[in-house]
Amino acid sequence: MEEPKPLPQLPATRAGKVAAVALMVFLFAGLACNLRFAATAESLLPHAVTRAGLLDGTVSKELASRMADTPIAADAARVQRALGWLTLGDLGPRVREGCPGWLFLRDELNVYADGERHLAARAATVAAVQRELAQQGIALLVAVVPDKSRIEPQHLCSLYRPASLDVRLGDWSARLAAAQVPVVTLDAALRSVPGDAFFRTDTHWTQDGAGAAAQAVAQRIRAMDVPLGSSQPGYRVENRPAARRPGDLVRLAGLEALPPSWQPTPEVVTSRAYVHEAQAAASADDLFGDADLPNIAVVGTSYSTTSDFVPQLALALGTGVGNFAHEGAKFGGSAKAYFASAAYAQTPPKLIVWELDERDLQSPVEADDAVVVPQGHVKNATK
Template sequence: MEDPKPLPQLPATRAAKAVAVILMGFLFAGLFFNIRFASTTASLLPQAVTRAGMLDGTVSKELASRMADTPIAADAARMQRALGWLALGDLGPRVRQGCPGWLFLRDELNVYADGERHLAARAATVAAVQRELARHGIALLVAVVPDKSRIEPQHLCGLYRPASLSARVGDWTARLATVGVPVVDLGPALRGVPGDSFFRTDTHWTQDGAGAAARVVAQRIRAMDEPLGSGVSSQPGYRVADKPAARRPGDLVRLAGLDALPVSWQPRAEFVTGRAYLHVAQAAASADDLFGDADLPTIAVIGTSYSTTSDFVPQLALAVGRGVGNFAREGGKFGGSARAYFASAAYAQTPPKLVVWELDERDLQAPLEAEDDVVVPNSAPVGTVASR
């Protein structure tokens, strides 16, 4: 068998030389910025470099993470995202496009291993929280926000939502109802909204969607066994004003890494008209209320960014006719805001009569995290009366 003959060496073209020069420029720029980053950083490696960490990849993962923080790496990532979108319509690993102009969060469409076990563990946590709150005379109502892809299926346009996810909300509400935890599925209310319940380029509900959810939560609160009592309550003071139409940047555009592009190059912008709910402090109703206690909220909302967007809490306060405190946190997922609230001075010193725990459907089956372990303090907060 003859040895293979070497391929003929063709002369370099002008275009090839230009590409080579550009590539060398990138390489030298990367070397410069990496050396600069290393010189201004105390250590690129973790504080404790161990043999086990080197063998299991912990050290290399930490090194890669720190190197990714260099300016050229961040700029290159933004450029890659922009080119992927402009050339291929690619939105990255976290965002998917349905019908033209409609974006969806990839997390909603994930099927997790052991998802049922994760959901059952979270349901058990909620039941334990309810039992502890009941010991202090505080009621609990759980409200589950369905996925945008569940409520807006007509805008998926071929984007696949696994059939195994169809029973997720029903499984959650059934588990809680079985152990006596009041729970409300916001899906029917959101489907009944004229127009869109969710923004096209955002994960969150529109102001009309939030209002529909607030009204059904208020209806369920009134149907509960008088958790707020029948005494004089604080009346929420809000001045409602119309807002002119304005462009609303979507969080899915930002998540896709396209928010730095010119607006005309981004997914089609959304223009929204809405209402502003401006809180107005209530004056003392009597001489016994000189310190304004009547304006303190009797309902506390904990949960995710759904409770911090589209004026959900002001609309709930107006619908239920009570003061509502908003203790939800963006990015709080299942237990983040609950853990923070039950450990806060607000809960210890001015406890509510009712806690509304708003949860995202997409978080119910996700892998368990440390913040999912929610515990209510054993000691009764000031002003509560233990149930008998």
């Protein structure tokens, strides 16, 4: 049998040589960046490397996650995201485009396995928190921020919102009402806004949307007959000129580094600045103004820290409102942190407004969702 002859070796072309050199430069640059990251990082591997972790892939997953933080990996990811958007209109795994210029968070459109069970568990947590607070003389009001895709369906175009999500707000409100927990859903208030209640390229409501929500919450608080106290709102309102407002959905899609003209159409908005003004002591004996502290505390998500929701709520009520919400907090994050804080232990309020996102109600339960009210050390002073 005749031995096979080797294939003819074609001479390397100039383009092939350039590609080979470029590939080598890229690989060596990646190696250098990875070595530098490994030398400067506190630790690449998890603190506890176990045999079980090696076998089930936990260690390799953690290593891959940490290596993804290297500069070259981050830069490559940004380039990939930019090329995906510019060539295919792709916004990545967490952002979806509805009508031209309107972006939505994919989390709002997810249908979770066991979603009803997760919602029921969270409702039970809220009911337990309300009972514990009532024993300490503190009222609770739950305010639910509806999905942007629920309030702005006319801007979804071909983007599909599952019909099974339509009953989510009603189910949540019914469960809390059955547990005698005061709740206000803000869908009606947001739909009454003359313009847009949400920004086009952001997950959050506009300043007018936040104002409508603040008015609805203030109306519900007055109906609860909670003592508001004597503190002043403490805000001065100033008009701001129209300016470009970058949206958090553009950042989540990884496109914020692109020139503005290459990004999804930016929004130009006219807004108001709510400038906080320190309050003077109520008397000579009250050097730190403790006697004039707010009777109302807000815990919640970034909706309570953006668009000036809390300042507008304070002005609608005519009294001070303490803001203990956190960016990035989900269902129980800021509530859990607030109940563990010195602010709650030393100066408890008369009312807590717990602001929640609709999209978090049916998502899988997390560790921060286990909110517990501390017992035995709260100084529920009369204000």
